[in-house]
Each structure stands twice: as C-alpha cells, then as structure tokens.
Amino acid sequence: MKQAYALVTGGSRGIGRAICIKLATMGYPVIINYKGNKAAAEETARLVEAQGQAAVVLGFNVADREEIQQTLGKWQADNSDKVIAVLVNNAGVRQDALLAFMSDEQWDQVLDTSLQGMYNVTKQVMNPMLMNRSGRIINIVSLSGLKGMPGQFNYSAAKAGMIGATKALAQEVAKRNITVNAIAPGFVKTDMTEELNEKELTALIPMKRFGEAEEVAELAGFLASDKAGYITGQVISINGGLYT
Numbered sequence: 001m002k003q004a005y006a007l008v009t010g011g012s013r014g015i016g017r018a019i020c021i022k023l024a025t026m027g028y029p030v031i032i033n034y035k036g037n038k039a040a041a042e043e044t045a046r047l048v049e050a051q052g053q054a055a056v057v058l059g060f061n062v063a064d065r066e067e068i069q070q071t072l073g074k075w076q077a078d079n080s081d082k083v084i085a086v087l088v089n090n091a092g093v094r095q096d097a098l099l100a101f102m103s104d105e106q107w108d109q110v111l112d113t114s115l116q117g118m119y120n121v122t123k124q125v126m127n128p129m130l131m132n133r134s135g136r137i138i139n140i141v142s143l144s145g146l147k148g149m150p151g152q153f154n155y156s157a158a159k160a161g162m163i164g165a166t167k168a169l170a171q172e173v174a175k176r177n178i179t180v181n182a183i184a185p186g187f188v189k190t191d192m193t194e195e196l197n198e199k200e201l202t203a204l205i206p207m208k209r210f211g212e213a214e215e216v217a218e219l220a221g222f223l224a225s226d227k228a229g230y231i232t233g234q235v236i237s238i239n240g241g242l243y244t
Helices: 014-025 038-049 065-078 104-132 142-148 153-176 198-202 213-224
Strands: 005-006 030-034 055-059 082-087 135-139 178-185 237-238
Touching: 005 014, 014 030, 014 038, 014 082, 014 213, 030 038, 030 065, 038 055, 055 065, 065 104, 082 104, 082 213, 104 135, 104 153, 135 153, 135 213, 142 153, 142 178, 142 237, 153 178, 153 237, 178 213, 213 237
Parallel strands: 005 030, 005 082, 030 055, 082 135, 135 178, 178 237
Antiparallel strands: none
16 A cells, blocks of 8 residues: 655645644645745755654745656655655636736746646646545635636636536546546735735634634645545535625
C-alpha cells in the first residue's frame, strides 16, 4: 500500500495554509506548493509538522507545465512508494479591473493561474490516482464564479471555468472511486481580501461578518474524508448567506 499524501497548491498562506493544517490533523503528510513566498511556505510546513505529519515544500508556478514536470514530476518519480491521494487546487490570483480597462496581462495571469493551473496540476497527478483507484480532488473556486462580480471579469471567468471542469471530471473518474468537488467561498479574511472595505461588504452579508480561512478548511477536510465518498460533482458555497 502506497503512503497517501495531500498536495495543496498555493498552500503558503490564507485558505491554502489553513487547509494544509487541517489535512495534517487528519493524518496526511502534506506537499505545500508555493510560487514566490518560500518563507511563508516554510512556516506552513512548520505548522504541518507541529501536527505530527511530514511536510514537503515544492516551489513551482502552476501555470508553467515544464516547471511542474521538473518539480512535482520529479518528486513523484523519486517517491514511487507514495501517492497523492488528495489534491486541493487552491492557487489563484486577483487582478481586478473593469473589462474596458483590463490589460491582456491581467486577463492572462488570472486565467493561467486558476484555470490553466488547475488543468496542469490535475493532469500531473491524475494517472497515479486512477491506478490507485482512489482519490479526492477539491477545487477552490469563488462566489465570483457562481454569480459573476463586476470588476472581476477575469476572475469570474476563471472560477466559472473551474466549476464546469469540476462537474465534467467528476463524471469521468467516479467509477475509479475518485471524487471531484468545488468549494466556493464568499468573503474570507485572507491576504487576498485585505484591501477590501470589510465594513461596507459586511453589511451585504446576512451573517454580518467575513468568513475565516479555518471554516473553509473544515469543509475541505470533510470533502477529503471517507465520509464524503458519495459526494462528487458538487459546488458547495461557504459565504454566510450572501448568495444562494
């Protein structure tokens, strides 16, 4: 039996870090992906290790297939006794702008990180999951992907694309006991939402507060567990009632 690992892209901070810690409490050694902030990823690794689990820090850009092959592919080749049993596609960036003022670079960067990145990493880990006849894929999407948000033409498109891909892939791999689900957070306290007007936005949320990264992580932990074995192809919102 191969040792089961979890891989969290964009695992160095925010929701990604919280998910890494949660999966560690469930007994998973965790591969923590980061793009630029190695120090933050290493701090996440220390928090994972504090839960008694091994942590592997892997730096690669999810939008770069060659880089994924050189880093994640090499780790897989060097660790044939291990398998990535849980994949959380969390890496994402925001480059907000109205379409009229959006640059090609802003469109490309957001789509390449979230949507293309999900494809690149999932493709890399899919065959071993299929061979193992077991797996959990959890895609972190967004309220923006469900309802569309003005000023987030690129982000909404990327997350909506991930939602469609989640539903399609779930049907393709269900017979191999692999589940594929998406989590759609609303406003959650992270580095990504620091510049938002929390007081103004909180007034729009029925629960009158932003969510916590740990609340999203709890949902991810459930979807990664055996208890969620019959749940697949779903998009689960966690947004305080903002959009249902």
